[in-house]
Amino acid sequence: MKIVILEDEPLIAQRLEREVRTHFGARLAHLVLHDSLEQALAELQAGPCDLLLLDLNLHGDDGYELLRLAGKRCFQTIIVSAHAERSITAFDMGVLDFVAKPFSRExxxxxLQRYTDLSQPSRLSLAVKKRGALEWIDVADIDHVQADGHYSNIVLSSGEQCFHDLPIEKIMVLLPPHFLRVHRSYLVNSLVFKRLHIAAGGKYALDTQTSTGIPVSRSNYALLKQRLLG
Incomplete structure (x- = not known):
């Protein structure tokens, strides 16, 4: 697991580092601290990241700009900021949580526990519409999600399909980090990847344990390789 902390106040950065190390323990392989937007952006572009702790006021720079510049991303973000009035923007951008300064350890x-829960699919469920009723499905049973206009079609490992009234961008925020956006219309559970097809003309497709021929866009193919191969 790799975590990046972007905070320009040294004492707060040290406190965040201490709490992160305490929470994740041996699961934490890499922890990187930066105090400027440029440094953090270079870090995120250099390789995969699992979680970003982000301040919003960075020597006058806007922390949200980092998320905009990062573009398509496979990491979760927790905002830690004194600007609580900007929390609505955070959730519109798919941020996992917003911790207002000054913050308590609790x-x-x-x-951090929200991220931990999100990373453990066996503990997560998702409400979907099945047979005209609202039911909860185990996230671990999801094979992939396909965009359907402003809604989403969820395909389970059994082959059964469920309807969700959120667009795929919103569904992605609700799912653990191992669900990867491989195409603008497809979100796939990387734990069930089986085969990646590379055809002439730069066309790519993905097979899972349940489905075949899921399209992979060129840009997402590069991200997919980076995420899976490191």
Missing amino acids: RLQQA
Whole structure:
């Protein structure tokens, strides 16, 4: 697991580092601290990241700009900022949690636990419409998600299909980091990847344990290789 902390106040950065190490323990392989947007952007572009702890006021730079510049991303973000009035923007951008400064240890640990829960699919469920009723499905049973206009079609490992009234961008925020966006219309559970097809003309397709021929866009193919191969 790799975590990046972007915070320009040294004492707060040290506190965040301490709490992150306490929470994740041996699961934490890499922890990187930066105090400028440029450094953090270079870090995120250099290789995969699992979680970003982000301040919003960075020597006058806007932390949200980092998320905009990062573009398509496979990491989750927790905002840690004194600007609580900007929390609505955070959730519109798919941020996992917003921790307002000054924060208590309990509040920060709560946010970190949200990420931990999100990373453990066996503990997660998702409400979907099945047979005209609202039911909860185990996230671990999801094979992939396909965009259907402003809605989403969820395909389970059994082959059964479920309807969700959120667009695929919103569904992605609700799922663990191992669900990867391989195409603008497809979100796939990387734990069930089986085969990646590379055809002439730069066309790519993915097979899972349940489905075949899921399209992979060129840009997402590069991200997919980076995520899976390191």
